[in-house]
Amino acid sequence: MFYSTKRIDLQISFNAAVWLRITQVIGLGFLFVPITLVAYIGISPEKNNAVAGIVNFMRNMGSSVGTSLVTTLIARRSQFHQARLVQSVNLGNPSILNSTNGLAQRLTAAGVGGGHDSQLQAYARIYQAVQAQAASLAYIDTFMVLAVGAAIMFFLAFALKKNEPGGGGATIAE
């Protein structure tokens, strides 16, 4: 079943998310200064203002695209994963039927409603679990897309011109 083959419970996802945040933030700090420097390499100094204008424009457009991209990806991938999870997580599946009934019994035993009421609550909780699972899978997909983008940039970095460290944008004469 999908649940057991790809074990992403929310606890693991949180630890992973913290790691992702750290690696992302450290990466961003590493990138900003050298990319800004590199933009000036080989451009004559009287164009300093134009360089700053375009580079800042690109970063700002990137932030709009990033916001839009991520919002869309999360919404669409959540729907996708939910549809897939529901294929196996439904009452036609004996193990789901069993766990729903088991959950309902435990709810009744715990005094949360009785009979029909606890059965409905059990459905609701299973549904919530499916939704949360779909959302965390969507987050992981989205991180994947961002990682692929970063990987492409990694290779592009080696195509950049050599610069003299501390030269403030002067290239090494070839």
Next chain:
Amino acid sequence: MSSATLTIEQDVWRPKYNPWLIAVVVALAAFMEVLDTSIANVALPYMAGNLGASNDQSTWVLTSYLVSNAIILPISGWIAGAIGRKRFFMACLGVFTISSLLCGIAPNLGFLLFFRVLQGVGGGGLQPMAQAILADTFPPHQRGLAFALYGITAIMAPTIGPTLGGWITFNYSWRWIFFINLPVGLTTWFLVRRFVEDPPYLAKIKAAGVKLDYIGIALLTLGVGALQVLLDKGQEDDWFGSRFITTLVVVATVCLISLVVWEWRQKAPIIDVRMFKSFNFASASLMMFTLGILLFSSLVLMPQFLQTLLGYTSELAGLALSAGGLVLLFEMPVMGQLTTKIQARYLIAFGWLSPVLGHVLLDETN
């Protein structure tokens, strides 16, 4: 090299005042502006409630600013050449500060949106010109450190914006997220007037005279405006399922392509698109674009993830994000130093590798 004489002149000219004094002043101005791109996010529901508007309508408070901001950004270099950089920077600060006051006292959503457009126009010149002033103020071997200071403003400000905005709105009123710009704006305006000067090469560009390129400006305004609105509203309106979004996509594509073609053939373009002929400049621009994507996507992802899936309160989620900003505060100066020792492209390669490694780790945990 054709610009050899200019390079020498550039190296010889140094500002009268301590460059770090100038750096702090212009970085502060840029910080205030970048903060405003994200500070209003959390205050939207309060604004909507207070001004009698729907939540949907209130999102235009963000869009309006981004649109006018994005139109000014790419032509800021050209404006600086036309009227002088110091004068342009001061004008931007003035417009930004006054329109912040007006935003704060706006009686209804219509006025607020109009003042936000003005604020975006004023703000548009602050980021790039702060960077340009830093580039001209410091000798080459100190540029790395100067850009590190600028990087703190450009990357940290959007990280703490939502947290600060939430705190101000919750404890005082959404109007104060605009009023806080007044003291900062006024102070930096006077300090810029006192300490910043234009390098000699700018006077030459200005003396050469500048012609207004109406067609270029029209194409830019339509193209970038449409692009910004469609990015902001696309998901809400279900992308190509909406005629509005589809129309915007067509308008943006046609206008932006025509803009590049048009500017490519201008003798004195408002956007120097021919700089993209330099592979290095084009790559750096693409990387900055991707950096923007990464920065803001994590700003959107993390709070959602923490709040909807892990049940964090919005304050805790905000704090978690701002903690990430603190890492940057310490990292940036170190990077500024490293750029004087290690080639930029290797540092960049490492920087891009980091999120990729993060993802590999994630896959292994699963």
